[in-house]
Amino acid sequence: MFLPITNTPRDYAWGSTTAIADLLGRRPSGRPEAELWLGAHPGSPSVVVAPAVVGGADTLADWFAAEPARALGRDRDHLPFLLKLLAADGPLSIQAHPTPEQAREGFAREDAAGIPLDAPERNYKDSSAKPEIIVALSDTFDALxxxxxxxxxxxxxxxxxxxxxxxxxxxxxxxxxxxxxxxxxxxxxxxxxxxxxxxxxxxxxxxxxxxxxxxxxxxxxxxxxxxxxxxxxxLNRVTLRAGEALFLPAGNVHAYLGGFGVELMAPSDNVLRGGLTPKHVDVPELLKVLDFEPLPVPRLEPTTVARGVERFAPHGTGFAMLRVDASGPGAVVEIGGPSIVLVTDGEVHVKGQDGTIRLGRGESAFVTPDEVRLAMTGDGTAYVATPA
Incomplete structure (x- = not known):
């Protein structure tokens, strides 16, 4: 089943006033629009366009809670990723994310200390790691x-x-x-x-x-x-061209400086900041999680897995991102469970065993786990987030 979803952009101060609005085909609001989240993260769960199809659930998070087997499959209790549009008109904070072990220990420690989850000084909002992929959509995307x-x-x-x-x-x-x-x-x-x-x-x-x-x-x-x-x-200073990607594992210190991209990450809020922000900075904890080993720019090269289909799949993350060129004869995409399709250019028709959905530029849909193979045709480009 295909379930159209949408969301309201997050208005962080560093966000672009035009990039997300342009992709969605609407007039800019005049306010910064930094990120648009597609997933079930409680901070901003995707809105279901047609709630009646899923028993009246207004968001993916509500539906997952009400019908987990139908929405996620019998072997899952959560969506293992969060897909985002990220539009930066200025630098984000310098930051790093913990390993799974560090996240579990930090979350338990702060819970035991009685620090509220919404406290500004809280470092660990959950017990998960937060590896990230960013793929540039704009002509250039700058990062440290x-x-x-x-x-x-x-x-x-x-x-x-x-x-x-x-x-x-x-x-x-x-x-x-x-x-x-x-x-x-x-x-x-x-x-x-x-x-x-x-x-x-x-x-x-x-x-x-x-x-x-x-x-x-x-x-x-x-x-x-x-x-x-x-x-x-x-730090390494890098400029990505459209279509190029970075992978940021645990311990990698980084900051996005400007540009528009599509980002895929584990659904975690664990961020240790080190500057360029008015938010909480915990230097001892940051130094504890950082990987100080110098390294080349951590570019992530895709693998071509089928005609028109490229796969970005860092080892050990539990998720993958597929870039699909649906033009010409189209493309066939194999997915690994509950997935999200986002069209970034043109129009794409997505056909599964349970019907077809048409997605225009900026539109997205959740794909239920009973779908395992998607036939995609049209004149556009889509990104598919899926379990690895």
């Missing part, structure tokens, strides 16, 4: 992701250095370890404040000298004095 080699950061520091000695402390900590460098930046004393100010000031004179330095300048203007300004210099 993972620590780069300290020698690369030192090369940028050498570029900025004016010989005054103001960057010597930062250079010394980088020579020790990335962990000690972060601890220094977050210690909030005169030395760290002076280093952040010096990097911000010196970068302004080198705005044209590479994307990493230009990012420092932009972040310093938006968040003056924030440790994340200098932390950005320690």
């Amino acid at each position: 992701c993972g620590f780069r080699e300290p020698t690369e950061t030192l090369a940028d520091i050498d570029l900025l250095d004016d010989g005054s000695g103001r960057l010597d402390t930062l250079r010394r900590y980088l020579g020790e370890s990335l962990r000690s460098t972060l601890a220094f930046l977050f210690q909030a004393d005169d030395d760290s404040a002076a280093t952040i100010a010096a990097v911000s000031e010196l970068a302004a004179a080198h705005r044209a000298d590479g994307a990493s330095v230009a990012t420092v300048v932009d972040l310093a203007e938006r968040y003056p004095g924030d440790p994340g300004v200098v932390l950005s210099l320690l």
Whole structure:
């Protein structure tokens, strides 16, 4: 069965005022529209377009609770993913997510301490990890992701250095370890404040000298004095082109800087923030979950699994994203359980064993687990989120 779903965009301050509205084919609201969630997450469960079809349930979450076997299958008690449209007109917070073990331990610890789930200082809202895939829909999508080699950061520091000695402390900590460098930046004393100010000031004179330095300048203007300004210099700076993807596993420190994309993740709210945000920052807990191993940009290459079908499926996440080109002869998509189809371009007709649904640009539908093979035709592109 195909069940049309929709939702109201989340109005986080960093959101674009036009990207999601344009995809949905409606007039912009004039407010930031940052994310549109497709799934059953209690923070913003998808709205069922035709509640009468599912016993009057208004949201996917309500239906899953009322008829779990019909909606999810007899072997599942929840949807193992959350699909999002993400439209950033400015940087998100620098953040990382815990491993499954860290999430379970942190959730139990904060529960035992009596910290309410909606408290701003609560780190662990649930006991799950939060691995993420982001695929660019816009022509470019900019991000920071993972620590780069300290020698690369030192090369940028050498570029900025004016010989005054103001960057010597930062250079010394980088020579020790990335962990000690972060601890220094977050210690909030005169030395760290002076280093952040010096990097911000010196970068302004080198705005044209590479994307990493230009990012420092932009972040310093938006968040003056924030440790994340200098932390950005320690991270890989990447620009995705439309259709390219990143995979962000547990421990990967990252921040989306700007662009429009489709994101697939585990349905978790566990975020440890490290800057560029007015929200709660817990430095000791962040340092505990971070993976300090330098790594290349964590690009995720899709695998072609059928004509017109590419699969993004990081190992061990429990979910996969399929990109489907329905043009020409169409495509046949194998799914692994309850799924969601989102059309991002053109029009796509989706045929299953229980009928056909037509989805236009920006429209989406939940697919029940009795469907195992979808025939997709039309002139558009669709993304399918499915259990792996």
